[in-house]
Amino acid sequence: MKEFKNINDILNFAIENEQNSVDFYQKLAKNSKTENMKTTFEQFAKEEVGHKARLMKIKEEGIFESDGQKIIDLKISDYLISGDINENMTYEQALVLAMKREKSAFKLYLKLAERAPSADLQNIFLKLANDESKHKLRFEIEYDEFVLREN
Numbered sequence: 001m002k003e004f005k006n007i008n009d010i011l012n013f014a015i016e017n018e019q020n021s022v023d024f025y026q027k028l029a030k031n032s033k034t035e036n037m038k039t040t041f042e043q044f045a046k047e048e049v050g051h052k053a054r055l056m057k058i059k060e061e062g063i064f065e066s067d068g069q070k071i072i073d074l075k076i077s078d079y080l081i082s083g084d085i086n087e088n089m090t091y092e093q094a095l096v097l098a099m100k101r102e103k104s105a106f107k108l109y110l111k112l113a114e115r116a117p118s119a120d121l122q123n124i125f126l127k128l129a130n131d132e133s134k135h136k137l138r139f140e141i142e143y144d145e146f147v148l149r150e151n
Contacts, residue, residue: 007121010112011059014128017105018052021045024101028094031087037094040142044098044135051128058124092147095139102136105129 004010025045032038089097106129113125 007117008059011055014109014112014125015052015055015059017108018048018055021048021101021105022052025098028089028098031089032094033091036146037091041094041098047131047135051131054124054128058121092143095143095147099136099139099143102132102139106132106136 004013022045025041025048029038029041029045032041109125109129109132113122113129116122116125
């Protein structure tokens with residue numbers, strides 16, 4: 001279990017999580033079989049880069065307040081999604097894995113918002129949760145339009 005000692009630990013974890021998402025979507029784009037798949041995953045990688053930049057700015061500017069209390073266990077392992085990306089992965093499989101990752105990120109940011117020691121930090125995590133929810137919805141729409149239609 002990951003234990004956070006302070007706000008910087010939380011932000012570092014969130015930044016690392018966003019970088020993992022960037023890497024994930026870039027790898028999916030690289031292994032995409034169609035130009036549409038590639039474009040979709042490249043766009044998501046760019047959005048995750050934006051999330052990472054927002055978190056890094058928050059950390060650098062120190063725009064949060066801390067009451068100095070130790071952060072309680074957030075059960076981070078509950079929010080980690082594993083799944084291998086390979087060149088034989090179908091678009092359907094890639095979309096399902098992406099939806100799971102976005103749902104996990106959404107739940108993580110909601111939990112971080114719930115435990116945030118300041119209203120500013122809470123609002124930041126709620127905004128990130130909202131962004132991840134929108135990503136999941138976009139993947140669901142993509143799944144509905146391209147996978148279910150083909151089946």
